[in-house]
Amino acid sequence: MLQTVSEWIWWDRLWLPMNVSWSDLADSDGRVYAKASQLFDVLPFALCLLLVRLLFERFVATPLANVWGVQDKVRLPAEHNPVLENYFCSTNGLMPPLQADVLALCKKTSWTERKVQLWFRRRRNQGRAGLRKRFCEASWRCAFYFCAFFGGVIALHDKPWVYDLREVWAGFPKQSLLPSQYWYYFSEMGFYLSLVFRLTFDVKRKDFNEQVIHHIATLTLLSFSWISNYIRIGTLVMVVHDSADILLEGAKVLNYAKWNKVANGVFVVFTALFMLTRLVIFPFWLIHCTWVYPLELYAPFFGYYFFNVMLMVLQVLHLYWAVLISRMLFKSLFRKLEGDDRSDEEEEDDSDPPKDINHISNNNKPNHINGSGARGRATGH
Incomplete structure (x- = not known):
């Protein structure tokens, strides 16, 4: 029974174009191809990144919070x-x-x-x-996206398919694996798996369900693209996504450190870059590349539809976050900000007149330091 199920799952016609089989993607003549068994490597990558995150938050982010005077509200x-x-x-x-x-x-x-x-x-x-926890989380994500983005740029800058998207499909699926692709892919997959492991411990926001969908869709998309050798387009998708995320997390860090004017400026730049990469480049360049160009080489098959549907799931999330970001940009420019549209963890003013609360003296001024402002409101993954 299990053997029959396995044969159906790995049936060539599901995941590969006509007249191509898994045996064609076996290593030979010095050419190395991506293998499904390598996906087990993502677990040690995720655990390693969790350890790196722990060290980063303790020895980099926390001292930085001390220098910038980031303190939790009493x-x-x-x-x-x-x-x-x-x-x-x-x-x-x-x-x-x-x-x-x-x-x-x-x-x-x-x-x-x-x-x-x-x-x-x-x-x-x-x-x-508390505010320091938010600061440390945002600092870690900013540092990772920064390294991942520039690592991706270094790995891709000399590749012909960056400048001519039709080259993405040249020789597909018989495209040999490059060492830089392996490290880039599994660093990204390990990062998103580590975020899944931390979902119940990190700051929870109102788009928690969307975040879960995003992480699962991303891991599914990367895993499938690895198995079916959609690696070239996969690396392009990751670079496009990481570019804006650096600015978002950086703006959050600056906001928590009370560098409000700089954070506002970074958030405006982030909004422009998010709209460009997620609502223009991603759908009209990358999804167009996966929907149209493959049909010039082979007939559509299940894997073709599956890959494109997963890309569309990400695009729907992009539209959802674009609406939130637009609302927040409007508030930051034209109205007084009064909290985080996404956050379930916003600090609330717990003060009240003494006569009503057993004569406890509190400050009645509303407090919005704990992640308030536009920077804390959208992830844009």
Whole structure:
């Protein structure tokens, strides 16, 4: 049974053009091809990057945060209250309680409505990531995207298919594997797998589901392109994506460090580059290259459709993030920013007049330092 399933999964007609079989992609005459078994290498790459990230955040990002004075806001703990705690746990504490629930809780606790609302604000803040954690995460992603992008440029700058996209398909799928392609591919795959491993530990945002879809689609796309030797177009897709991500994460770092004017400028440049790479180059150059040019050489097959559908999934995510980015750019230029459209982890003002909260003296000025601003609102992967 398993053998039959395996034969169907690896059936030549599914993944390769007509008159091409997996045996044609066996190493011979000094030519080396990508192999499915090499995909197991992505796990040690991911674990290695997790270790590098740990060292980077501890010995680079944290000292940098100290130099730039990036500090977490002092949070006041929520007063112990079993009734409110049970309600908070039953609703996962993700959103403020409904007005009707607040009134019901007021009756059960004999607290004022304002005091109940303040309790929930403080209770939500207790489990939220601090500014330094956000700073370290953004610093790590910025550093990786920077290295990955320029590593990709170095690996691709002398390749003919960078300047003539029809060369992407020259001799396909019998295109030998280059060492630079191996390291570039598995560094990227290891990075996205490491992000999957860290999803439940990193700062959670409102587009969490979209992030999961993005990471899974990216890993699926890279894995398939590796197996079926779509490596040339795969490297181009990665370079195009990494270019804008450097600026996004860099803008976040600057924003957390209170370099607001510089961060605003970087975010504007990021927006322009994002729109150019994700809404122009990616669909009209790269997807056009994968939809049109292959048909000049061979008839369409399942792998052809599968690869292009996965690219379209990424493009839908690009459109979703483009809308968010446009909204944030508008707010940053024409309106006062009041939080992060994406973040579920935004710091909330937990102060209130003393007369309503047991005479606790707090500052009533709204605080938006914890990831506020346009820079913290979109990933653009």
